[in-house]
Amino acid sequence: MRTIKQFGDFMMAGARAHAAWEIENARVILSSRKRLFILMLMVLPVLLAVGAGFIYAEELGQTLPEMLGGKKAYSPAHYSLNIFLVSIAIGLVAGLITGCIGAGGGFIIAPALMSAGVKGILAVGTDLFHIFAKAIMGSVLHRKLGNVNVMLAVVFLVGAILGATAGGLINRTLYEINPILSDAFITTVYSVMLGGLGFYALIDFLRAHRASKRKGPAPGAPHGGRDEGAELGNLPRKLQDMRIPPMVGFDQDITPGGRSISWVFLVLSGALVGMAAGIMGVGGGFLTFPIFVYMLGVSSMTTVGTDIFQIIFTAGYASISQYAIYGFIFYTLAMGMLLGSLLGIQIGAMVTKVVPGIMIRGFYATAVLAGFMNRIFALPSKLASMELIPLGQGAARILETIGNVAFFVVLGTFAVWVFYTFFKNIGVLRGKTKDADYTPQEV
Template sequence: MNFFNRWGNFMMAGAGALAQWEIENAKSILSSRKRIMMIGLLLIPVVLGGIAFADEVAPVLPDLLGGKKSYSPAFYSLGIFLVSIAIGMGAGLITGCIGAGGGFIIAPALMSAGIKGILAVGTDLFHIFAKAIMGSVIHRKLGNVSVALAVVFLVGAIMGATAGGVINRVLYEINPVLSDAFITTVYSLMLGFLGFYALSDFLRCRKAGDGTCAHGGGKTEGADMGGMAKALQAMNIPPMVTFDQDLTPGGRSISWVFLVLSGALVGLAAGIMGVGGGFLTFPIFVYVLGVSSMTTVGTDIFQIVFTAGFASISQYAIYGFIFYTLAMGMLVGSLLGIQIGALVTKVVPGITIRGFYAMAVLAGFMNRIFALPGKLGEMDVLPISPALGSVLNDIGIWAFFIVIGGFSVWVIGTFLKNIPTLKR
């Protein structure tokens, strides 16, 4: 149980840090007319592609956006663009309202909508990269970035992202179903653990009923260190990287080896799952490496921009695994969803929000775990009929979209109902 709680708290802290990054990015983008205009410019190819597709002229543009020559059934249409906006909004509502990463549901949602796993991962990474560049939050946080720490960490992150991209592409070349099964398995494990921890955390908080459970989950740390961090910093394997000089006399130092290994793990997760790796950076820095939360936040923002950018372009875009139309739809939807969700937190009890987070993550888990038997059956790994596999997959899809859709309706309804209160 201690192991479960420790790692559950570890992941919740990461989810909360990732959500905070998303919220700050959204505020930064929507508070600037220049950045809003940039989104409008990015949407021009989508509009032109729709016109070209409808008129059956200039076929090259729709193909670049995700035409019928792309990885079917993900092809350009108004319907798939609207679905991407809805998926982005659902993820944004979770992020803004719950204060924990809604990006975890994007790849499962895209795969449920018929997008192949490798395309969902590449598109999600590109959407994160576009948001990070436009948000430009990094410029406001540079004072909290330890450049030496970030650069050494990024060496490992780039290697890990490369490995993750190669793994996904090799599996896809062997068998597209194998690629989907692998990504589905990774998401099932991650969402299952996080979802059951979030549920137990919600039940514990509801039983306590004393308001001690902070919104968003997970704890943060300032200058304090745990036993593991002290042990790693005590290992003198040169060169040593120094950081947190402003918080402790002389600062702290840690071997480059542990930074590179940590970066490789974050990059690998980003390359395979398409979530930018941000949900791992915060807990690894704070709990494992002993970096202060202030320095961690700035460095996390720094690494997301470069890790997501490198992975999306070098490992997916140049191989055709980016669906531009979907990425832009998710960007627009998530920006709107985050703003609405953040406002709803002002009028909804925190315990209710925690319950919805547990439901949302567990819905993602059910979606992927119910899709897995059919994929294993297609590869003759599991003795299951195609009909049964299809039924299980449909159950997972319906359960997922009913829960996420119900949550979205509740949040938007609560927002509209409380507009007078929010204005006051």
């Protein structure tokens, strides 16, 4: 039980850290007219292409997919206006989850795209490209440069590039063997990750709910005033004591004399993050924070800056070298998700000012478990298609439909509730938006 809790704490810390990066990025983009203009320049060609495809579908049917992205992995229609609108909706809901809950809503993007009919490899590549575009546009490095340890980041990126290459190679190889096998693999990975995180979040919510009834502090609630990673646990101490040269120093300004760790552990950590990015999308950033803080013993201040640094390069390398050049990015979807997520993050972040934190925890657990249910119910259909399990097509289709309906009903209900709360309290929110130092509630 203790191991399960530690794993849950580990994943939750990563989800929060990735959400904080998303929220800050959205603020930087939307607060700058120059960045908004660049965003419009990026989106305009996609809108024109979608419009042309919608009007001249038959004439452009053979050539437009080449302009928009991958030529092998499209489903549903390559240039459908509907799928572009769906991508905006998916980005919007992911943004609402990120902004309102303060934990990574990006976890639901690939499952949502796959549920909408997009093949898994294309969903992963498109998600990575969308993150890379957002990172470049909203880069907050100029605010965090004082906290970036360049040598730490560079050695970590060596491993991240190797890992992203391996992850992309795995996905592409499986797709070439059998597209259904590729979908089954990605679905399995997401099922394990969302299942573990979702059940932990549910247990955490129930524990906090019981604690709130007793009028006491919620177990496991975050503590303020302490820099995570400043006090070493057993694992970071053991790793830092293994003096395998060359050693990489860090945190000289935080602890007397600073600390150091072998390049081996940095490369291995980077490889794990890069492989997660290459296989799942989501930039791999959700793993960097917990790995640095809880495994390597890096302070949270240094970790935040280094995480921002690595997301840009890891997502950029993985999306371009492992997916874009092989035709596995759907740029229409990426731009739609970018637009939707920027709006959703802002609205979600404002809603947290008028919503109890315990309710936010409940919504997060429900959303993640809905994603888990969606993927686990989709898996039998894929396994049956490869004749790995004896299940009829009708039964498999029913299971997949149940998972899809439950998933979109939960996300749709959450989105309606957020918008209802937003408009109901818009007067109150106008007064509170003047607080520039607002930080979303922790789940």
